[in-house]
Amino acid sequence: MKAFGFLSFGHYGAARGSQTRGAADMIRQAVDLGVGADELGVNGAYFRVHHFAPQQAAPVPLLTAIAARTRRIEVGTGVIDMRYENPLHLAEELAALDIISAGRIAIGISRGSPEPALRGYEAFGYTGSRDARGADLAREKFDLFLRAIDGEGIAPADPRQAPVGTLLPVEPQSPGLRERIWWGSGSRPTAEWAGTLGLNMMSSTLLTEATGVPFHELQREQIDLYRAAYRAAGHTRPPRVSVSRSVFPITTSKDALYFGGRTGGDQIGVIDGFESTFGKTYAGEPDDLVEQLKADTAVMAADTLMLTIPNQLGVEYNLHLLESFADHVAPALGWRPNSDGPVQPDPADDASRL
Structure with missing residues (x-):
């Protein structure tokens, strides 16, 4: 593990103890959390995208706001549901975001998870x-999206303005944008498909498969x-791989109140009609977390x-969690704090893993 960031689900609502009572609270706090994480040297600020739910939805304005107020941190999604997107509009927006951020984006895209709306x-x-x-x-639209960001001609030009047969690409174009696109893979077959396309890969805290082996081994x-x-x-190009985990260092009495006793084993359930494996939560003293995470073969690969965070507990508490992880856990796992921008994979390290 060379980099870590936070993954926010962007929940808001009037639940007891929530500091994100409405969408405005959630969005403004997300920006403040991104800025604070950048100051701590955290490598990434990533956000889930959901529709028809009291959660983060339109990611590009939020990521743009964070990118404009930070210098090093990578901003991204985990993940955009391609079923809901216009692929050409998304290509234009992400090219503009990539330019504004000077290439500090990691955009996870996939078919998407089940939504409240049918x-x-x-x-x-x-x-x-x-x-x-x-x-x-989703796959058809994603194919068009990739063609668009690769600069392929898409729309026929008006013959009064260009030779007959001319195809126009979408604008703007941001060179290298494809290298910052990730596919959110929920299974082994989709992971192989993403590898064949030359995309980066995001893998979550669940896989839509259950083979009887521990979650981390299946993910590895x-x-x-x-x-x-x-x-x-x-x-x-050396590929990048991210995994998500719920990890809570317990260093204060408040941490113990929130997360003490939260550790448990993997779980098997059904999501979207698939028997699925859900990874466990890690919560405990920092030294114990180091040993547990070192034994997690997917984390180490x-x-x-990406650390899932309880965003409704507010900016101050979530920065405390990130700082605790950065100070007491991440260095033992090989973490490289941000200094000059997002961590890039080391070709030599990648060759050894391959």
Whole structure:
């Protein structure tokens, strides 16, 4: 693990103890948390994207605000649900964000997770899916998105303004943007697909598979398959891999009150019709966390760890959690704090992992 950041689900509501009573609280606090994390040397600020729910939805304005007020921290998503997106508009917005941030983005995209709305993407105007979960729609739109950010001609030019047959690319273009696109893989087959395309890979705290092995071992297998597919496809840029975990160092009485006794084993459940494996929560004294995370084979195989945070507990408390992890846990795992920008994978290290 060379980098770590926080992953916020962007919850808000009038729950007891919530410091994000409404959307305005959540969004403004997210910016402040990103700025504070940058000052601590944390490598990344990442946000979940959900629709028709009291959570973070439109990520680009938020990421732009954080990027404009910070110097080093990477800003990104984990993940954008492609079913809800216009791929060409998304390509334009992310190119602009990439330019504003000077390349400090890590945009996770996927088919998306179950939403409160039934086929909610159809309410956004995206119909015609032949799959009850919209996977075909997401893949088709993602293919167009990649073509757009690669600068491919997309729209026929007006023949009164250009030679017949001219195809126009979307603008703006941001060179290297594709290298900062991640696919949120929930299974081993989608990980191999992402590797073949030469994308980076995000893997969450759940996998839509259950093979009987511990979650971290199944996720490590996913990472290995991804890297093998990436190499077999002939890609030469060192790929990046992130995993998400719920990790809470207990260093104060308040930490113990919130998270004491929260550790447990993996869980098996059903999500979106798939039998799935859910990773455990890590909570404890820093020295114990170091040993537990070192034994987590997926964490140690990834270059980036995303820590899920309880955003409704407010900026001050979440910065305390990040600082505790940075001071007492991350150095023993190989963490490199931000100094001149987002941590990049070391080609030599990557070669050894492959």
